[in-house]
Amino acid sequence: EVQLVESGGGLVQPGRSLRLSCAASGFSFDDYAMHWVRQAPGKGLEWVSGITWNSGGIVYGDSVKGRFTISRDNAKNSLYLQMNSLRVEDTAFYYCAKGKDYSYYQAFDMWGQGTMVTVSS
């Protein structure tokens, strides 16, 4: 079964760090670009960051640039998001999503169920 499973969310104080993971199964992980997308409670979708199949291309949204780092380990079929200097406005459900092929410029044809990150003192 093709699956993406996020983990690592939780409650964290402003200014602290958190690392999210996304475990992929059922497909050739190293053939596809991957992305993180977030959704604040009751709000719309916001693309956070994307990474090409070989980590050769990485892009961040303006709201997280300089604070978040995306990475992947193809040997472990895993995607990561290191989140530093967290702010209250980073509170959201975080989804990992699979691109339709190796290219960064593709729609997202599979999504995980998400992990909740709450930033609060």
Place this chain on the structure above:
Amino acid sequence: ENVLTQSPGTLSLSPGERATLSCRASQSVSSNYLAWYQQKRGQAPRLLIYGVSTRATGIPDRFSGSGSGTDFTLTISRLEPEDFAVYYCQQYGSSLLTFGGGTKVDLK
């Protein structure tokens, strides 16, 4: 950043009716890299349409996409009960990917 504006914010319709959702981009969408997603309450989004008009795997043909440049439309020809949800457009033609704010299709 290519800002996507979806309208209307909410569409109140009955089963069997036709739904027409709009997505307008602030800049031309490169290579027509425009997708539509459906999200039901408590669930992750699901890809419906990519490349403006290509249905994703398993998506019924009552869903269709059209448009070019800066103006795009998602049409649901006859609403089924399971189609009441929130719909988002997304452009993936520039390095900063963006989503529209969403259109909620709810029961009249």
